[in-house]
Amino acid sequence: MGYKLAAKSFSFPQTTLERKVKLARESLDKNDPMTVKFKVPLGPKEQVFTDNEEEELCKYIIDMESRLYGLTMKDLRGLVYRLAVKNNKRHPFNNEKEEAGKDWALGFLKRHPELSIRQPESTSSARAAGFNKQVVDQFFNFLGNVYDEHHLTPDRIYNCDETGISVVPKTKSKIIARKGRKQVRAITSAERGTTITVEICFSASGNFMPPMMVYPRKRMDPQLMINAAPGAWGVCSDSGWMTSELFLDWFKKFVEFSGATLERPVLLLLDRHSTDTKNIDLINEARTHGVIILCFPPHTTHRLQVADVAYMRPLSTYYDHQIMAWLRSNPGMTVTVRQVVEIFWKGVHTSVYDVNSCQWF
Incomplete structure (x- = not known):
């Protein structure tokens, strides 16, 4: 069951339950064969893609970046929508824009810490082809x-x-400037x-x-x-x-x-x-x-x-x-x-x- 239902059923503070689950996750020993991994249900929401499908998507993103054709967040959201439609997945994505939501994309990056948003360095096609x-x-x-x-x-x-x-x-x-200032200039x-x-x-x-x-x-x-x-x-x-x-x-x-x-x-x-x-x-x-x-x-x-x-x-x-x-x-x-x-x-x-x-x- 989800956090809310568990807290209500057992008269237990929901925030305390969330904190305990977080600590338990952090203390899991991945090398211990006796460790039992668990997931808290998403409540009424269902995961669109399975863990294996998300891993495959993650490998595809890394492979495209290594070939100097990295995906932007908008590219990822559009790709995910097309994958969900093509594989007849139940999804909460926007059918008018034909793309997944920002929350899903951010959650995907959070579930896969090996990915991050980076500023790419411009590399011409000649350099890419010449450096082999x-x-x-x-x-x-x-x-x-x-x-x-x-x-x-x-x-x-x-x-x-x-x-x-x-x-x-x-x-x-x-340079050091006031935190929150929109523009910082230097003469x-x-x-x-x-x-x-x-x-x-x-x-x-x-x-x-x-x-x-x-x-x-x-x-x-x-x-x-x-x-x-x-x-x-x-x-x-x-x-x-x-x-x-x-x-x-x-x-x-x-x-x-x-x-x-x-x-x-x-x-x-x-x-x-x-x-x-x-x-x-x-x-x-x-x-x-x-x-x-x-x-x-x-x-x-x-x-x-x-x-x-x-x-x-x-x-x-x-x-x-x-x-x-x-x-x-x-x-x-x-x-x-x-x-x-x-x-x-x-x-x-x-x-x-x-x-x-x-x-x-």
Whole structure:
């Protein structure tokens, strides 16, 4: 019988009965074969689907999410209605909207704690198709052969990538605010900001190459590099993005920084456009100085590129912290491209970084 009928029949407080049943459920030992599982009837309501049917539905939802076609709550409610109608199930669902109710969907999630509502990360179909076991295995097999052939050590394995920074950070850190407030705001320098490209490079042993800053300008102004990272340098392009010529200039400095020679080759892992990796001058420069260039497979950098996966996100967070600190220290003023390089270096320096040895710890 249900809670209400049991409480009335035995003159027992219904709330106490519900609490005792809840405690009994929580104390059940699933590994104990003598444990007897029980369910309290739903009163006049009947369960639409059996436990096995709900388990099958749960597996289907998990399988669809793994294939990057996850169901929304509305999709679930519509699917459940169609399943009930197709299998001639008695149900209390809305026949006009042809979907189950919100209460049923929330109850289903409660009965299956392995499911939860999550915000998905956008993944293009090209990335989804490109990132597969065959492609990844082929890349790592090739990478392992390069390691073995040249006897590479961590200090001779480098990874480089580029990122864009702006006077308006793209990543905003969470702040403390009054509970219940509908909107929480934070001041920024402008609605939209100028984007500056930064070329980042580091080795598996922690050696960090001074960054190169690419400004969207016709001519380079030395004042833009005041208080920059030690050894950093600035260049300019019409769009502010990396070009083949600029990357070749950066590559020459990389050869000098890494100490690559034909007797001591180094490996450079990168995610480059075809205009960069198919540059004849770049290829000749790499062959002359013993630099092995290995590109990540197409549409896999969101998982394989170390700089993207483990470095750029924290860097954006630290950069936002320094932007906010600068705005609080200079009320009424706005961040311009002349302050970006100094603020960016402070953001990098916030991480545990040894300036003298150029190493991360």
